[in-house]
Amino acid sequence: MNVTQILFWFLSVLALFGALMVVTSKNPVHSVLWLIATFFSISGHYILLNAQFLAIVNIIVYAGAIMVLFLFVIMLMNLNKTTEPKKNRWLKLAGGVAGGCLLLVFIAALKSSEITQQTAEVKTGDIGLIKNLGRELFSTYVVPFEISSILFLSAMVGAVVIGKKE
Amino acid sequence: MQNALQIAWLIPLFPLLGFLINGLGRKHLSKSAIGVIGSGVILASFVMSIWVFLQVKDGNTHVADYFNFISVGDLSIPFAFQLDQLSSLFLLIITGVGFLIHVYSASYMHEEKTEHFGRYFSYLNLFVFSMLLLVMGGNYVIMFIGWEGVGLCSYLLIGYWFKKAEYNKAANKAFIMNRIGDLAFLIAIFWIIKKVGNVNYHDVFQFAGENKFSTADITGITLLLFVGATGKSAQIPLYTWLPDAMAGPTPVSALIHAATMVTAGIYMIARSNVLYSLSHTTMNIVAIVGLATALLAATIALKQNDIKKVLAYSTVSQLGFMFLALGTGAYVAAVFHVMTHAFFKALLFLGSGSVIHAMGGEQDIRNMGGLSKKLSVTYFTFLVGCIAIAGIPPFSGFFSKDAILLSAFEKSPVLYGIALFTALLTAFYMFRLLFITFSGKFRGTHEQEHHLHESPAAMTIPLIILAVLSIIGGFVGIPEALMHGGDKLSAFLSPVIKPHEGTPVSHSTEYGLMALSTVLVIAMIIAAWFKFRNYQRSEAAGFGKVLENKWYVDELYDKIIVNPLNKFGGFLNSFIEKFVIDGVVNGVGRIVNYSSRQLRLLQSGQVGSYIFLMVLSMLVVFVLQFFLRK
Amino acid sequence: MNALILSAVLGVIMMFSGVMLKQKSAVRNIAITGLFLLLVVNILEMSGMSFFRINTAGMMHFDRFSLLFNCIVFFSTFVYLLLSARDIEKTGNYYAEYFTLIFFILCGVILVSSFQSLLILFLGIEIISIPLYILTGSDKKNLKSNEASLKYFLLGAFSTGLMLMGIALIYGSVGSFSTAQINMTEKPGALMIAGMILLLFSMSFKVSAAPFHFWTPDVYDGAPTVFTSFMATIVKVAAFIAFIRLFGEAFGNLQPQWQIWIALITAATLFIGNITAVFQQSVKRMLAYSSIAQAGFMLLSLYAMNADAKEGLLLYSAAYSLATIGIFAVLIKMNDYTFDGFNGLAKYQPLLAATTTIFLLSLAGIPLTAGFISKFYMLKAAVATGRHLWLVIFAVLMAAVSVYYYFRVIQAMYFKEGQPGIITTSPVFKYTLVVLAALIIILGIFPNLLLNWYYF
Amino acid sequence: MPINYYIFLSIALFCIGIVGVLTRRNAIIIFMCIELMMNAVNLLLVAFSKMHHATNGATNASAGIDGQIFVFFIMVVAAAEVSVGLAIIVMMYRNIHSVDVNFLNRLKH
């Protein structure tokens, strides 16, 4: 077991644990924090996969901007206490069982998929570098890139329409 | 002189015109005009019929196709008339007797409102028209038209006084019972069409003559035809309508019972004698049913108190005799009896009409008595009728009945015995009727007594004519035993009806039988005289009660057919239709509604449950797709 | 491409016009004119006049199908604005923004109707969805609108998650997002099939097919009625076009794998949509369920996936959108959205009632209306497959059930006594309704007027 | 790294997200769980991208790059979604002072 593998397992466990904590934490703020932890571990994975640009973006956009926004909203609403009333335990159980079953089914279905034998390059390959990604983005993917501006425009308009107090 | 047959279509046309004129003009014509038109058209037909008869007598027969009534593919049914010995004879009876009844009616019904008077005559004319169609028709379908036509007219006439509910019920009964028979007739026609491809008498008989019918076919066809005849001619089991049909005006009863309608069955079987002769089974059944009817009706007639009911049952009984004759192969005898019966039964009915007229509508003989003094013409003619029907020589009934008894004897002595017994009963109840009505003391109310009077000439003259006919009518068929060549009728009908092929009895036996029946009949009359000359009202009891209630046959029919049918209909209507069939249909609607209400609950409004259901269905699909699908 | 750029530009123009212009009518007129222009440039592109030559790297393809479909969408939106633009303004203060969002949604529609890459599909669907979340919640004071918006958003985001997972799995299997590449898969592996099924689910969600339909009644009911109208028609048929393109072009060769699932989903959708609609008391909610039911019928085209199906889907889009827009336009004018609210409408507003009747007849699929002929094409397409005829029979039985709830409105309008609230309508509104009704009937008798465009 | 590891990891994260969506009532947390699901997808895409690059990188230097670009777009969309979503949640909160989805039950049946 080399360092890469150790890192991989460490990050994986951290991600999964973080994710579980997101789901199980009573306090929303804790959830947010665990989610950030998860995101960091995912970013770690990105770095492991040599997708440096995405790792950075993930940390900046997700862990940084988005999660802060979440935190902000939660704080704003004063939800940092354990405000969530008890949900029906059976429903919780049902939800957990359903999700678990889904996981099992997925894994059972995909464990012998067409690409089982293949591996993902770790630590090598330069497609994840900013230079390459940028070139591709502004050549081949320029149309979608431009189109995503529409998305942002509408999100902006939406934020105005919805968020502005009358 | 050939052209009488060419223009024979005038015969039914006259009554039809009369029907139309009287029917449409009933509000505008005067009573006398209606009477004259109504009777006149029949007279015209009668004259034409005589003309036709004379031609036919010379040996000319004629089948006239006028137009295609129905022509489909291979099936072609012409609107055709057939004028031959049999039909011309019936024409004479129908129009002749019919004319007398019309004349009589004009007087009898004079009290009616003009409008109804016109209606009455138009019905009568239509009746005659239908009957003429029946006998003139050149094929079974045309016969069937007339056949149903007389059924309709009897319905209309029986229910002539439509305000009275029970009359209408009687009319309905007549029509429906007839329809049952008609259905059988129709099926027989279909059968014939299936086998012969045609319904013309000529073709059918030729087909039969060549023995192309299988036994089953011929038996089936003849039996079905016979069932048809039982409806129209009031035989067991379809006879109960006829006594009820007395609801109509008395001349109508005369017309139904004497000249038209009930003789249709006889005519039909006589007409189809070629077919019947091929099937012994049917013949036996016809004979037995006929005899049974004759006996049954005679027993019932013994205890009836309504003057017309007695006559009605006597008609049923006499018709039974005719069927007995047909069943024993003595077609001519049957036709002969039709003729004589037409005379004396018309006479009796008209006579009873005269009595009823005199009694102011009273029909119960228990309330009569001693009428002979006031109603002498009626009395004497009625007496003639009774003697004729009882069968005392040389009155007409004797000869015809004798012919029937003889043929029964030839067939089987048992038949003969029962037939003779029935004949004796006939004599007994007829004279019972006569004596109760005309002898003894008057038992009616004072008013009625005051009102008693002999009927006007327009009514008595037909009576007299019919009385004369009843006396002499039998001479066309004097048995060979009595007079060589006396049986003119058989000779006349021989082209249509093949002479009877039985084992002839010796003349001496014949004499013996005649003597026996005559003596016994006279004995019965004398017995009746002693019993009923001074009739006192008494309640029937025991067996008499059963007879008075007509063996409870009507009640039986009600119990086993009418009521179950009604109940079943009600059950279908109120249960099956409403709950089962409609229930299924509405049930589908209800299920939809119910599932709508339940499915709606799935839409709980909870995001969690929505996602849960989505995840669940994803699970199902994945499991099925990956692990269960081949 | 003409239309895509123009509609994006128009969206921006609307944004600014809200700031610049004070008069509502001016904004409205700009929007209507803009849509008309959109229609025109799209028709021009159909006839070969493309203003822009942009290399999309094979990610988009404007073929006749998509262009004709866009025409239908633009025309429907045009009619929608003619009928309901005033009512859009009544929803809230940001009327110009609403128009902006509508134009952006149209961008998304253009994307999903012409995508060749799953990326574009994803973007298109998001561009449609995000403005819709906003429009749904645009009646901010109304708790129902709030609730609908949040539900829509949560469920929509969830389905986006599913879709992304599906895309990711497919990418793992194929190594490309191009539909053509995906379709070249010879032997589909588990990854591919799992991805396809996830996409099936998420697309089913977008077209509100059972059992992923749950958001529909609530959202349609809660959203401001004008926007429900838009969502239930234009957006829904757009999702269908995306659906049929995706499964036709990317998973065409996998038909044996998904056909049975589509068949089952179709049956379930028909069943749930129709049956649940029966018991509704509010016409608006009934229409929401009916839109599910109609989606079930449209799914038949996916099930069949043949030439008839595509023609039929075009027809269906037109017929369904026009009729539904018409009904919603009338519904908006009503004070009372229950069935009883329609009582006696024929007496007071015979024209409204008559046109509504035609719309309803069309939805119910009665002959001589476009609704019939489009249903007919669907059935025809399904029968042409020669398999699963039970589905066809089930579909017609459900169509019969649909008659039940559509006709309840007709019954209320014509056969029941009542006094509907005061309804004020402008002449333009009435004329548009009449033209719309006429169009539905003409299309019902001569569907080739539309379909010929597809081929020539 | 065998690709299956990444697949299972992503799927596990994804399913944990789903479980969260199913079990939590707080709209914000549900939303966060959805973000978790998206991140799982992102991770998977990047892994696939690298996998494809590993297989096809020899012939095509930019093989697999589209996967990473897709991730980029997902992040873009997610950002937009978050802004709108949080706006909606805030609006909701303003009206009913709760972000509990169980209170979203005016619309049903």
Added chain:
Amino acid sequence: MIPVLLILVPLLTGLTSFFLKNERTVRSWALFASLVTLAVSLLGLTLLKDQQYLFFQAEWMASLNSSFSVRLDGMGQILCLLNAVAFPLIFISTWRSNYPKANNFFALMLLAQAGMMGVFLAMDALLFYFFWELALIPAYFLCSQWGGPKRIQVTFKFFIYTFVGSLLMLVGILYIYFHTKDTSFDIASFYKASLTAKEQTWLFWLLFIAFAIKMPIFPFHTWQPDTYEQSPTATTMVLSGVMVKMGVFGVLRWLLPVLPDASWAWGDSVSTMAVAGMIYASLIAIRQDDLKRLVAYSSIAHIGLMCLTIFSVNNIGMQGVMIQMFNHGINIIGLWIVIELIERQFGTRKISELGGLAQKAPAMAILFVVIALANIALPLTNAFVGEFLMFTGIFTSTVTKYNIWFTVLAGLCIILAAIYTLNLIRKVFYGNTVELTVNTSDIKLNEKLALGIIVVLIFWAGIYSQPFLDVTKNVSTDVTNSILDKPEINKYLRK
């Protein structure tokens, strides 16, 4: 030419009627329109008998291989004539009935007429289906708008019921369409469609259920009595006089020749259903107290007989069915006219509440009795010819071995028909007047005219039916031979 006019005249006049506001004008307009239609129909029967006038084809939905092709063949002639005769009669007889929003009423009536014309004329399956529904919609609106108190539910049931049927038919049509050699909706292609026996079987039931609901055949009939009861009588006349013939017609034109094997194979089952229904309906009719329901059930029985005959596949019977469709239409319209008069005058249709009308209204009584007797097929009336031929057909049928049973059982209905008809006459017209009917007035001129025409037609077709029979001669042979001449069936026939 003629067929197009037959459709267009009522269609266009119907549409214009919507815009006429004056009640009197619209009445006259509708009557005029219906008379023009009648004239056109008669023209097609007499002067312009050449094929060139009786056929029309125009392009329509070419991509589907469907065309607007209409033709007047014998069966079309007779049914269009019925349709054309019925409407003037209805308009005349209901001249005095009051209909609020008369313009809509008459417009819808004319549209219904146009739809039915189209059904009888269409030579293209899709076109047929179009008209099939077009006829239904106006009927629905007519019944629900102007009907009795329970009209909305009842008519709705009727509508959905028939709609289900027609949708099933549509599926069937589509399936056949895909199995025609040239993938066309044309009737000739349909007749030549290649279908396996199994396919034919379920297609047969799909189509048959549609037609059976329309006819209606037991047990698909429950919509009918309710609908007849609740509809305004003018519409009931249309429904029972003409519209039910659409079902019979459908079987004759679109079922038997298209699916001969299945029609032959399932003939006995259908016949059994029909016979059971006949007896069932007759028995129920006996127990009805409501005039309309009684006639409705009697109609079920009559139509059952037609259905039975059709599946006996016999030329004679087939001809019977064809003219019986006409005759039954005429007769039942006559009955409805009288019932309408009674209802209008007394406000009730309960037999038990009426009585003695013959005293007060002799003309009505006489005309009614004539029509009622025609309805039970008394000889020399029109229905006799039809029923005689039909029964002959059943009895001589070569396709079934139960023909005797069918004849006898169906024959029982003749008797049952007599029972309920005569009871009806007895209770309503005869007997003494009751409180309600003491001040009855007789019928007016317009009603006399309508009933008079019907009576004339009854006797004409009853005494000299040959012209009618000649019209349908070829069609009936074709229909029959489409089954009997098939070699695979022919060898099983009972000769």
